[in-house]
Amino acid sequence: MNKKTLILINPSNQYRRGFALRRQSRQVPLGLGIIAALTPANWKIIILDENIKPIRFREADLVGITAFTSTAQRAYEIASVYRGKGIPVVLGGIHVSMLPDEALQYGDAVVIGEAETSWPNVINDFEAGRLQKIYRSPHADLSQYPIPRHDLFHPSYLFASIQTSRGCPMDCDFCSVPTFNGHSYRLRPVEAILNEMETLPQKLIYFVDDNITGYSKASEKHAQELFEGMIRRRLKKEWFAQASLNISQNPELLKLAARSGCKMLLIGIEAEDENALRDANKHVNLALGTKTYKHAFRTIHQAGIAVLGAFIYGMDSDTPSALQNRTKFIERSSVDVVQASAMTPLPGTRLFNRLQQENRIIAHYTPYSWKYFHFSDVVFKPAKMEAQELADNLWMAYQKIFSKKSLRIKLLRTLWNTKNLRTAVWAWNSNLNYRAVSMEKPPVVCYDLQNISSETDDIH
DSSP states (O other): OOOEEEEEEEOOOSSOOGGGGSGGGOOOOHHHHHHHHTSOTTEEEEEEETTTSOOOOOOOSEEEEEOOGGGHHHHHHHHHHHHHTTOOEEEESHHHHHOHHHHHTTOSEEEESOGGGTHHHHHHHHHTTOOOSEEEOOOOOGGGOOOOOGGGSOTTOSEEEEOOEEOOSOOOTTOOHHHHHOSSOEEOOHHHHHHHHHTOOOSEEEEOOSOSSOSSHHHHHHHHHHHHHHHHTTOOOEEEEEEOGGGGGOHHHHHHHHHHTEEEEEEEEEOSSHHHHHHHTOHHHHHHOGGGHHHHHHHHHHTTOEEEEEEEEOOTTOOHHHHHHHHHHHHHSOOSEEEEEEOOOOTTSHHHHHHHHTTOBOOOSTTGGGGGTTTTSBOBOOSSSOHHHHHHHHHHHHHHHTSHHHHHHHHHHHHHHHOOHHHHHHHHHHHHHHHHHHTSSOOOBOOSOSOOOOOGGGOO
């Protein structure tokens, strides 16, 4: 009996390549690996990944496509090619979950939520000839989390990705994670995580969690047991993850993280101004206070770990002078690696709903305008400046922050602060990644429309 063929597709934004520009910054499509692991053995599974190369048509019995907001247009274009050849397409991912009615115009079925809880039903229904239009997935029990099919990812990936938890109890204005994964912080069993790590050939690991240590004593204990397990098993991996600023209040946990291989932590700083933090509903940073930033960075550095600081341009209280002050703060601070983004109202966030109600979203010729929701372009009307002023100030910030002189200074500063050459190398390479993303092309104001052309002609 011949196996049926399932093709799983990771589309890439064709307008801005972003992290796909450099091999060092590409991230595996972990969700597709999970779906592959849940697909029965009587299926042949192929992952087509546009992080690596553009899609070329391949015959299949069923196609599954994941989508972020910035890749939604491309996902729909690829779907149209397969559907045009009579091949059913299932769409999923965070964008589809936030806007399922839109996605249903471009797919035969949509999966809303964490797909692993409903994927077996999708396969069973397809095999029985009764594929449904909508599958709603409750939040997954992470004790039943399957080991993703890492063997199906392209071998050129330098980093492997692993997930240890889901959900976030915070309610940042711009974040869609609580809507998609819930406010409850769910933990995956430590031994299962360690077992998965032992199977990975890559030395470099990215923990995709929104906060590796969480916000409670239980989640801190979970992280501690994970770090101790990595040391005990002598995994000898180097890794980075996201965390909140409050991790600086636990220097012993930071030292343990460093011993287990942590080289960098992405911290959502967002702004140096408390008015801007209030705009974003950034509770943790407000509670600690902006005056604690310097001490927090120092504590993380003392563990030998670099700080990847994430900053946002375009809060409602931001003026052009406020943005210039943010750039000065970034340049003068001891943040080692910089992620500087345009405020982007993603579907599913309170920010998106509010700006939509206020008629301030200017890139609304969907699905074509979704490709501009890439954190580098201006897709809304700022409150205290013109949209073009925000774009201009963001470009000026990029030119200063990512100048070769600035990056060399940061390299030396990281080496001095962490006393760790390997950490400094991590920071240097990460800054080159963000430089490539930020300097790919100048930010534009997305008045409808810059370009509504389709890229389907390259899918043969």
